[in-house]
Amino acid sequence: MSENRSEPETGIPAVDASGLPDHVSEAEVLESAARERREKLLMFVTNWQGLTGLILVLLFFASAIFAPWLAPYEPNTLDIPARLSPPSLEHLAGTDQLGRDTFSRILYGGQVALKIAAIGVSVALLVGLVLGMIAGFGPRWLDNLLLLAFDTVRSFPTIVLALAMVALAGPSMGMVLIIVIVTSIPQYARVARTATLTLKNTDFILAERSLGASTIRTLWHHIMPNVVGPLMILAAMDVPVVVTVEAGLSFLGLGVLPPTASWGTILNEGYLVIRDAPWMVIAGGIPLILTTLGFTFLGEALRDIFDPRMGKGR
Amino acid sequence: MKHSGTTRRGFLASTAAIGAMGLMPALPTAGFAQAGSVLRLRLDGDNDILDPGYMSGGTEIEAQKQCLPFLAQYDRTEEGFDWAPTYFVTKLEQRDPTHIDFELAEGLVWSNGYGPVRASDVKFSYERMKGTDWSGYFDAMDHVEVTGERSGTIVLSEPFAPFIMITLCHGPGAVLCEQAVKDAGGEFTNEFPAVCGPYTYEAIPGQRVIFHANPDWAGPKPAFERIEANVISEVKAAELAFEAGELDCTEVGADTLARYTKNMPDNTEITVAGELQYMWMGMNTDHPKLQDIRVRKAIQRAVDVDSILQGAYSGTTSKSHGIICPGLIGNRDQSGYSYDPAEARALLEEAGVSGLELTLRTLNNQERMLAAQIIQANLGAIGITVKVLPVESGPYWEMGQESKGDTWKDLELWIMRFGTTPDPYEAAQWFVSDQVGKWNWERWTDPEFDRLYQEGIVETDPEKREAIYVRMQEIMEDTGAYLWINHEPEAFVHTTDIDVNAAPSGELNYRLFDKA
Numbered sequence: 001m002s003e004n005r006s007e008p009e010t011g012i013p014a015v016d017a018s019g020l021p022d023h024v025s026e027a028e029v030l031e032s033a034a035r036e037r038r039e040k041l042l043m044f045v046t047n048w049q050g051l052t053g054l055i056l057v058l059l060f061f062a063s064a065i066f067a068p069w070l071a072p073y074e075p076n077t078l079d080i081p082a083r084l085s086p087p088s089l090e091h092l093a094g095t096d097q098l099g100r101d102t103f104s105r106i107l108y109g110g111q112v113a114l115k116i117a118a119i120g121v122s123v124a125l126l127v128g129l130v131l132g133m134i135a136g137f138g139p140r141w142l143d144n145l146l147l148l149a150f151d152t153v154r155s156f157p158t159i160v161l162a163l164a165m166v167a168l169a170g171p172s173m174g175m176v177l178i179i180v181i182v183t184s185i186p187q188y189a190r191v192a193r194t195a196t197l198t199l200k201n202t203d204f205i206l207a208e209r210s211l212g213a214s215t216i217r218t219l220w221h222h223i224m225p226n227v228v229g230p231l232m233i234l235a236a237m238d239v240p241v242v243v244t245v246e247a248g249l250s251f252l253g254l255g256v257l258p259p260t261a262s263w264g265t266i267l268n269e270g271y272l273v274i275r276d277a278p279w280m281v282i283a284g285g286i287p288l289i290l291t292t293l294g295f296t297f298l299g300e301a302l303r304d305i306f307d308p309r310m311g312k313g314r
Numbered sequence: 315m316k317h318s319g320t321t322r323r324g325f326l327a328s329t330a331a332i333g334a335m336g337l338m339p340a341l342p343t344a345g346f347a348q349a350g351s352v353l354r355l356r357l358d359g360d361n362d363i364l365d366p367g368y369m370s371g372g373t374e375i376e377a378q379k380q381c382l383p384f385l386a387q388y389d390r391t392e393e394g395f396d397w398a399p400t401y402f403v404t405k406l407e408q409r410d411p412t413h414i415d416f417e418l419a420e421g422l423v424w425s426n427g428y429g430p431v432r433a434s435d436v437k438f439s440y441e442r443m444k445g446t447d448w449s450g451y452f453d454a455m456d457h458v459e460v461t462g463e464r465s466g467t468i469v470l471s472e473p474f475a476p477f478i479m480i481t482l483c484h485g486p487g488a489v490l491c492e493q494a495v496k497d498a499g500g501e502f503t504n505e506f507p508a509v510c511g512p513y514t515y516e517a518i519p520g521q522r523v524i525f526h527a528n529p530d531w532a533g534p535k536p537a538f539e540r541i542e543a544n545v546i547s548e549v550k551a552a553e554l555a556f557e558a559g560e561l562d563c564t565e566v567g568a569d570t571l572a573r574y575t576k577n578m579p580d581n582t583e584i585t586v587a588g589e590l591q592y593m594w595m596g597m598n599t600d601h602p603k604l605q606d607i608r609v610r611k612a613i614q615r616a617v618d619v620d621s622i623l624q625g626a627y628s629g630t631t632s633k634s635h636g637i638i639c640p641g642l643i644g645n646r647d648q649s650g651y652s653y654d655p656a657e658a659r660a661l662l663e664e665a666g667v668s669g670l671e672l673t674l675r676t677l678n679n680q681e682r683m684l685a686a687q688i689i690q691a692n693l694g695a696i697g698i699t700v701k702v703l704p705v706e707s708g709p710y711w712e713m714g715q716e717s718k719g720d721t722w723k724d725l726e727l728w729i730m731r732f733g734t735t736p737d738p739y740e741a742a743q744w745f746v747s748d749q750v751g752k753w754n755w756e757r758w759t760d761p762e763f764d765r766l767y768q769e770g771i772v773e774t775d776p777e778k779r780e781a782i783y784v785r786m787q788e789i790m791e792d793t794g795a796y797l798w799i800n801h802e803p804e805a806f807v808h809t810t811d812i813d814v815n816a817a818p819s820g821e822l823n824y825r826l827f828d829k830a
Contacts, residue, residue, distance in 0.1 A: 078691050080621045094664055097684055098625045167706060187515075253678040258687045258702045272550075272680045 037244035043305050050301025054295025064110035071104035076259040084277045096269050102283050107263035110287060112173070114263045116246045117239045119285075120180035125235050128185045129228065132192025133219050137200060143193070150186035155180035158183045158245060159252075166254040173256050176249055180242050187238075188231055195227040229306060237299035247288055263288050333646050351539035353827060356552045356564040360545055365502050366439075366488045367446030373543070375821045377814040380525050380541070381509040383431055383489040385416055387826075388736070388817050393586070395641065395736035395818045397479050399531050400490075401430075402733060403467025405465075406482075411473035412456075413773065419466040421532045424491045424563040431489065431510055433458075433466035438492035440468065450743070454584075454771070459790060473482070473772045475735035475779070483817070484735055485627045506763040512825045521545055525824065536825045537812075555784040556807055563808035563822075567682055567746030571805050572628030581810045588637045589801040589816030592741065593731040595674075595689060597795045598714075600757045601726050603670060608792030611651070612661035612830050617692045618653045619799055628686035633802040636787035637732070637741040639819075643776055644738040645782025649798055650791050658696045671699045674727040675713060680706035682729050685799065689729075700727070731802070736818045738783040742767050745790060756795035 042051050079099030087094045096267040135146040162179045208218055249255035252265025263284055270280030361374045385406050389398035399406040405417040422431035437458035444452045446802050454474030459467040494508035513525035524543040546552040597604050616809040635646040676682045690700040712718035734741040745761040746767050770782045790796055804820030815826035
């Protein structure tokens with residue numbers, strides 16, 4: 001196959017049965033892809049921010065998932081005589097006003113954060129992706145309608161929207177999830193829509209359509225794989241936002257219901273006693289900071305590596 | 315060309331220097347502290363309606379006390395609270411159970427050229443109140459007789475022992491200028507049509523109210539020439555402002571009170587106005603889940619109130635045994651039940667109830683959320699699952715009112731606090747049969763309670779009144795619908811160089827503040 005079998009008149013490379021141009025072999029393509037993967041992995045491993053991010057994110061997941069085994073105390077057991085104890089070997093992060101072990105509550109609070117982040121972000125991503133592709137690929141009027149809807153939702157400040165919704169329906173974890181999902185759908189949808197629009201008139205899509213592929217097939221097999229990458233990075237960077245929204249709502253008493261521990265409620269309870277027991281606010285703030293840093297570092301590193309426009313020297 | 319103006323380095327250096335100066339604690343106070351004749355206080359919000367007939371109370375009453383004449387004022391004694399005539403009157407006497415004679419002091423003049431304060435102003439003000447939102451305070455008053463330019467008699471329709479203490483010492487007892495109110499259209503909102511008192515009133519919405527010395531005032535000079543009351547809605551922010559030296563006096567929350575009591579900062583003192591608040595957990599006796607009195611009694615016995623006082627209130631409040639606050643006639647020193655989880659379990663078993671799930675509604679503030687979580691844990695220990703539902707103040711105060719929606723039907727448990735005045739009748743009035751669906755959210759009725767309430771109003775013998783109010787609280791407790799929690803003090807922190815004057819219900823009276 002080393003012989004160049006391009007069309008003598010047009011110069012367009014001839015294509016063999018595997019669909020590859022005749023001057024590259026399948027093995028070469030695989031080899032090139034593998035090399036690129038190796039390069040990217042190396043880039044990631046040598047990127048200290050990305051690695052730190054990954055470690056922090058893994059820590060976040062592990063601490064939340066294994067909270068029942070890691071926590072030295074039940075998070076909701078009251079011990080009034082030991083209230084507001086300072087950090088000690090017995091209580092690593094001290095105790096709160098009801099004598100509950102703050103460290104255990106932080107670990108269990110991570111579960112709430114993880115649950116909200118995992119469910120909230122993935123549902124928002126999914127719905128946003130589908131709606132965005134429909135907007136980008138569908139008829140003009142549908143696009144306009146959806147855009148109007150996205151921009152309407154986006155124009156509400158999250159906390160104000162949350163305040164109104166909670167005032168109407170009462171606080172609960174489900175409510176926090178709904179707020180998170182509703183407010184983050186539009187940003188995924190808009191990214192997905194833009195990416196779809198740029199793909200819409202590319203040759204391979206036109207070719208696919210001319211062969212009679214259905215809209216669903218085109219979207220699912222050809223557009224989605226090209227759109228989902230940037231969205232995943234966006235999602236990683238969105239996790240800390242979602243975690244802080246939950247913490248913020250819980251801080252305002254609009255999030256999870258007591259006695260469930262959440263980083264926001266720990267911060268709120270700590271705020272009231274900040275002069276007597278400053279460690280509670282510190283202990284409640286550290287996991288929030290680390291999680292935010294972790295996901296942001298990870299997201300940025302992934303973007304640097306996978307987004308060709310960000311690549312240096314290319 | 316000569317360069318002048320700011321260079322980048324210069325800018326950085328001066329910014330750093332200014333920042334460093336700001337960190338020095340002594341400088342700002344030194345810069346802002348004014349001559350000792352200014353008193354800096356805190357308001358928890360803007361005063362919306364200064365008209366005593368339509369106000370919400372609180373700091374609006376504080377403003378009325380500075381700018382309007384009152385016939386009587388609270389007097390703190392060893393045993394509790396009493397009343398005394400103010401300097402606006404030369405005479406205030408209860409001639410017989412239904413007649414109160416008064417004579418206004420000479421030389422009292424309304425501002426804006428409305429002339430002297432007359433007895434007819436008193437008549438106008440009090441008879442007008444009967445048709446306003448605060449008419450309850452004047453139910454017992456029939457009319458006011460004017461006997462002279464400055465003298466008159468308040469005539470009660472029936473003997474009403476607490477009239478002077480409850481009505482005349484409190485905001486509703488303010489005297490207005492008849493002509494000025496009529497000129498203003500019959501009522502007024504955020505400006506007094508005419509003032510007579512040591513101070514005039516100037517409000518800057520959202521920022522502060524300034525009380526200037528009243529140039530027309532001929533009475534005794536107050537200790538402070540000027541009072542600046544800053545609008546600070548957050549208690550925490552006000553506490554920080556006090557610590558930073560920006561306020562001379564402010565109310566404090568339970569945890570700060572505990573911290574100060576333990577370790578009082580220099581030049582700081584705490585004055586407790588009174589403990590005229592009573593908090594309890596209510597149970598809806600009409601709710602299917604709570605209809606069985608044994609369930610309610612089990613709940614009464616399952617909650618460890620002492621741990622609420624420690625855990626949520628840092629031990630700064632006194633334990634409650636009823637609706638009558640400490641220092642008042644009829645205050646009880648123990649209740650008929652005590653913390654006993656074993657008995658609670660037995661009662662539940664007897665009632666054949668298991669797997670009970672209840673919702674506990676509470677105002678969304680820190681202390682009450684903590685209290686709710688302790689109740690939740692305590693009830694969990696006897697097998698009752700409690701869902702704590704924090705509610706914002708708007709919907710919270712409407713929950714049990716039939717006129718404000720249907721929440722009263724679903725109401726199960728709630729933490730409630732009422733404030734009161736220094737007479738037991740005021741607290742008792744909210745639980746009579748008429749109040750079911752208004753403020754009696756527990757929804758029980760008892761003919762004996764209603765009868766005792768009427769007897770308590772007309773009875774003048776303190777011992778008999780004591781017996782009446784103790785019995786009324788026993789009746790309430792025996793419904794099983796009440797878990798008494800505490801009496802929260804109204805505590806004010808202030809610098810040692812001022813003496814604070816506060817009404818037992820917590821309103822400050824600036825004109826009676828003094829320099830120590």
